Amino acid sequence: MSYVFPPSPTVSLPVAGTAERFPVHRIYCVGRNYAEHAQEMGYTGREAPFFFLKPTDAIIAVENGEGVTMPYPPLTKNLHHEVELVVAIGVGGANIQAADAQKHIFGYAVGLDMTRRDLQTDMKKQGRPWCIGKSFDQSAPTGPIIPVGEVGDIVKAGIRLSVNGEERQTSTISQLIWNIGEVIEHLSAAWTLQAGDLIFSGTPSGVSAVVSGDTMVGSVDGVGSITVRVG
């Protein structure tokens, strides 16, 4: 068999401590999964988790110990950072119960759900899909995956993001409205999860704008940190 042009390369992330890589299948994202962030976006109360997707090739892989540059994207004047714990699925399945979710997790990473907030807000107001605000090229800088056995108690981990050394976001994974098991239960009721899927689990409060020349450092205790410059 031959293709009419070369197929796109497989997007992958490094796996910490090995020469092997994690091939990425899909990128699911959870909206408004920390109460204080929901409030800053103008919402209150515990709503059912909801999801959106980013294209797989939105990933900018942050290799071990290195930083990356994310180009400032077109059309926006309000590019926001959202630091998130990323869950990497190693074993797929449908209708996974929260209590069984752990068996499906390969590892964790730190990721940034970069957002063209002005475009997202515009689309929300019009009741239209958010794709242009969330799912743009290079909108998902993501660090190496740490295998689950090498990460301590993820629930107790702190999560934070600084811009040019100034802390902007800080919380703990325990503050998630829907915990990782519950997210996997809801998600796998709607889509059949597959090995290689990534789940961006939501961002704490403190989202704000970055401009060209800024340096963001996002981290989750036990999972590591990533450095992303805005080009």
Ligand code: MN
């Ligand atoms: Mn997000």
